Amino acid sequence: MPIDLDFSRSYFELFGLPESYLVDTAVMADRYRSMQAALHPDRFASGSEQERRLSVQGASWVNEAYETLKDPLRRARYLLQLKGVDFDADKDTASDPEFLMQQIELREQLEQIDSESDPLSALDRVSADIRGWNNELRNQFEAAYNQNELDTARQIALKMQFFNRLFDELRRKEEQLEETLM
Amino acid sequence: MALLQISEPGMSTKPHEHRLAAGIDLGTTNSLVATVRSGTPSTLEDAEGRYLLPSVVRYLSSGEAIVGYTARQAASEDPYNTIASIKRLMGRGREDVKPLAGRMPYHFVDEDTTVPRIHTAAGDFTAMQVSADILKILKQRAEDSLGGDLTGVVITVPAYFDDAQRQATKDAATLAGLNVFRLLNEPTAAAVAYGLDKGAKGIIAVYDLGGGTFDISILRLNKGVFEVLSTGGDSALGGDDFDHALAEWMIQQLGITDTSDPRLMRRILNAAHEGKLALTDTMETQVSVELSDGESRVLSISRDQMNELIEPLINKTVMACRRALRDADVAAEDVLDVVMVGGSTRVPRVRERMSEFFGRPALVDIDPDQVVAIGAAIQADILAGNKPDEEMLLLDVIPLSLGIETMGGLTEKIIPRNTTIPVARAQEFTTFKDGQTAMSIHVVQGEREVVDECRSLARFALRDIPPMVAGAARIRVTFQVDADGLLNVEAREETSGVSAKVEVKPSYGLTDSEIEHMLRDSMAHARDDMQARALREQQVEADRVIEAINAALQADGEELLSEDEFARIESARDTLIERRNGGEIEPIKAAIKAVEVASEEYVARRMNKSVQSMMAGHKVEEFE
Numbered sequence: 001m002p003i004d005l006d007f008s009r010s011y012f013e014l015f016g017l018p019e020s021y022l023v024d025t026a027v028m029a030d031r032y033r034s035m036q037a038a039l040h041p042d043r044f045a046s047g048s049e050q051e052r053r054l055s056v057q058g059a060s061w062v063n064e065a066y067e068t069l070k071d072p073l074r075r076a077r078y079l080l081q082l083k084g085v086d087f088d089a090d091k092d093t094a095s096d097p098e099f100l101m102q103q104i105e106l107r108e109q110l111e112q113i114d115s116e117s118d119p120l121s122a123l124d125r126v127s128a129d130i131r132g133w134n135n136e137l138r139n140q141f142e143a144a145y146n147q148n149e150l151d152t153a154r155q156i157a158l159k160m161q162f163f164n165r166l167f168d169e170l171r172r173k174e175e176q177l178e179e180t181l182m
Numbered sequence: 183m184a185l186l187q188i189s190e191p192g193m194s195t196k197p198h199e200h201r202l203a204a205g206i207d208l209g210t211t212n213s214l215v216a217t218v219r220s221g222t223p224s225t226l227e228d229a230e231g232r233y234l235l236p237s238v239v240r241y242l243s244s245g246e247a248i249v250g251y252t253a254r255q256a257a258s259e260d261p262y263n264t265i266a267s268i269k270r271l272m273g274r275g276r277e278d279v280k281p282l283a284g285r286m287p288y289h290f291v292d293e294d295t296t297v298p299r300i301h302t303a304a305g306d307f308t309a310m311q312v313s314a315d316i317l318k319i320l321k322q323r324a325e326d327s328l329g330g331d332l333t334g335v336v337i338t339v340p341a342y343f344d345d346a347q348r349q350a351t352k353d354a355a356t357l358a359g360l361n362v363f364r365l366l367n368e369p370t371a372a373a374v375a376y377g378l379d380k381g382a383k384g385i386i387a388v389y390d391l392g393g394g395t396f397d398i399s400i401l402r403l404n405k406g407v408f409e410v411l412s413t414g415g416d417s418a419l420g421g422d423d424f425d426h427a428l429a430e431w432m433i434q435q436l437g438i439t440d441t442s443d444p445r446l447m448r449r450i451l452n453a454a455h456e457g458k459l460a461l462t463d464t465m466e467t468q469v470s471v472e473l474s475d476g477e478s479r480v481l482s483i484s485r486d487q488m489n490e491l492i493e494p495l496i497n498k499t500v501m502a503c504r505r506a507l508r509d510a511d512v513a514a515e516d517v518l519d520v521v522m523v524g525g526s527t528r529v530p531r532v533r534e535r536m537s538e539f540f541g542r543p544a545l546v547d548i549d550p551d552q553v554v555a556i557g558a559a560i561q562a563d564i565l566a567g568n569k570p571d572e573e574m575l576l577l578d579v580i581p582l583s584l585g586i587e588t589m590g591g592l593t594e595k596i597i598p599r600n601t602t603i604p605v606a607r608a609q610e611f612t613t614f615k616d617g618q619t620a621m622s623i624h625v626v627q628g629e630r631e632v633v634d635e636c637r638s639l640a641r642f643a644l645r646d647i648p649p650m651v652a653g654a655a656r657i658r659v660t661f662q663v664d665a666d667g668l669l670n671v672e673a674r675e676e677t678s679g680v681s682a683k684v685e686v687k688p689s690y691g692l693t694d695s696e697i698e699h700m701l702r703d704s705m706a707h708a709r710d711d712m713q714a715r716a717l718r719e720q721q722v723e724a725d726r727v728i729e730a731i732n733a734a735l736q737a738d739g740e741e742l743l744s745e746d747e748f749a750r751i752e753s754a755r756d757t758l759i760e761r762r763n764g765g766e767i768e769p770i771k772a773a774i775k776a777v778e779v780a781s782e783e784y785v786a787r788r789m790n791k792s793v794q795s796m797m798a799g800h801k802v803e804e805f806e
């Protein structure tokens with residue numbers, strides 16, 4: 001009998017899902033809720049010390065698994081990690097010169113956004129562009145991963161990482177703008 | 183449907199025994215206690231039939247603490263010894279208090295502790311102790327009206343509370359002699375109060391504007407699961423600020439230039455408060471203030487005038503709503519219901535602005551003062567084990583990012599805000615000097631990149647790291663946030679397997695030994711009582727363990743255990759039964775521990791079985 005709280009199992013095994021980039025998010029969400037319904041510390045509020053400890057560990061693990069598989073970038077990195085592909089987001093950089101040029105341009109655009117006549121809608125445009133490119137990268141990643149072209153997949157994941165950081169910056173900018181506009 | 187029958191959390195309770203539990207809303211301005219009786223939640227009243235307990239404590243020179251209405255009435259005549267809005271100081275450091283000190287008339291003790299103490303006629307008190315005095319009254323009220331000891335309580339906190347503030351709340355409860363099942367976010371509690379009544383399904387926004395705190399939470403309700411998608415708000419914004427805005431306007435209108443008399447300031451503030459309340463039902467009202475020279479002055483205030491004064495404050499809340507929606511990745515029009523919580527949502531302009539923003543009328547069916555306590559009572563009833571078939575599950579998120587200080591005074595986020603809790607994240611560190619055996623880690627909470635702009639939570643000293651060459655040690659530090667949003671840290675050197683000792687020095691909290699000291703002080707007078715009580719508590723605990731293990735063994739002991747294992751657990755249980763009837767605390771404790779050790783593996787198997795049944799139940803459902 002497989003033990004569900006065996007922390008050595010992969011997140012895909014935990015959710016009973018095939019190890020692939022495409023995941024059925026609705027099924028995953030349902031199973032997530034079922035597992036939390038059984039494991040969450042609230043179920044053991046008047047339980048013993050060890051039940052509570054085990055439940056915190058188990059629920060944390062399920063949460064971590066869910067957050068990893070739910071997020072397109074984290075899911076990509078996790079798949080690569082399962083294949084033994086090293087992925088150090090801090091040290092590795094994308095090496096595609098065209099892509100890097102695009103990144104620099106986008107950053108410049110973002111910096112100059114304050115001087116736009118309507119900075120918020122300019123932000124919305126950039127944001128929509130990033131979403132589009134990100135979707136494209138996800139498709140590329142899936143294709144490369146399915147072909148077992150892991151190095152290509154890794155390069156794509158690194159690009160996704162770039163966009164994610166850019167997106168974080170964009171949101172910070174948006175918050176700043178909102179504060180000055182209020 | 184097999185799903186639900188097996189979802190019972192294992193060996194916790196005997197089915198028919200009803201355990202006394204209560205929900206407590208420990209508010210900035212008022213506190214409440216509620217409980218579920220015969221399936222109906224309601225707030226509990228004092229002898230005069232009032233369900234609100236003003237969160238005001240007056241300390242007398244006799245050492246006595248007066249809590250509630252009487253204390254509040256004394257606020258203007260005895261401002262230095264009458265502590266109000268103490269919630270604002272919970273988990274706060276001396277530096278945080280400085281900007282508030284101008285608004286609070288109290289004398290803060292000038293001593294070298296990180297936790298500020300207020301000097302009163304009865305001694306110097308921390309915010310935690312003052313809160314404990316409020317909680318004691320609520321505990322007494324609940325036990326008097328329920329006719330027995332409480333097994334546990336759910337205490338609500340603003341969703342925006344950081345680790346230090348949550349910890350301070352939990353410590354206050356410990357000091358008041360309460361067993362805390364769970365700290366619950368106030369907006370989640372409000373959604374519970376509404377959700378169960380209406381069986382809502384969809385996105386819910388909870389707008390909670392209390393006396394001293396503002397929270398906005400975006401929740402998703404689905405099949406009994408309340409999932410917090412995002413939270414935001416301001417821990418220093420509330421109806422008190424409306425009063426202050428109005429009071430400042432009054433000071434101008436009255437031409438007062440000397441604002442140094444705390445009694446006068448208190449009278450003006452009280453008048454402003456009365457004016458605000460009156461303007462809920464009328465368009466114009468008169469307030470009267472007695473000035474320093476004893477002369478009374480009457481001022482006329484219109485609702486429009488007040489609306490203008492409070493507009494900037496309401497704008498702040500609207501901005502937080504936008505942000506919370508964005509964090510949740512939902513649009514305002516996706517929101518199915520807007521729940522209004524907190525007395526300040528009675529202000530007509532607040533309701534107008536929210537209905538405008540979300541494009542639908544806000545829900546006000548349940549009294550906005552009681553709704554949080556009622557939700558907490560419902561949750562407490564479930565956590566006490568009184569509703570084994572209850573499907574409801576609350577999945578909360580961490581409200582503020584947890585990070586550590588890195589080089590150059592910058593923060594590195596370990597757990598980003600709005601991550602579902604409980605959660606554990608590990609981070610690896612290494613030494614940078616040969617033979618280094620200690621290392622210091624500074625944990626902060628907040629969204630800013632600069633450490634100084636975040637809240638310092640604790641400094642951890644890792645000691646006993648085995649000496650190695652620089653960079654060779656691999657120290658894995660695990661940050662575990664529990665379901666209450668409280669942080670625990672563990673550290674381990676991976677190459678040698680040695681656990682590094684973690685010494686926690688909370689930046690703004692009290693250490694465990696300080697709390698223990700306070701506990702002892704507060705109970706010094708009643709030592710004998712305490713002994714008897716402690717024994718009774720151990721016996722109750724023993725009974726609970728015995729019942730639980732019996733129920734479990736009967737349910738699936740033969741299925742999950744070998745004969746040997748079964749016998750070992752039974753023997754540990756029998757020892758416990760024997761010692762339970764002896765009059766000594768320690769042997770009972772040891773026997774409980776022994777049962778836990780003997781059944782450790784069994785508990786894990788049961789939990790696995792339960793998870794698997796849930797998953798299996800699902801698959802069946804999907805095929806249908």
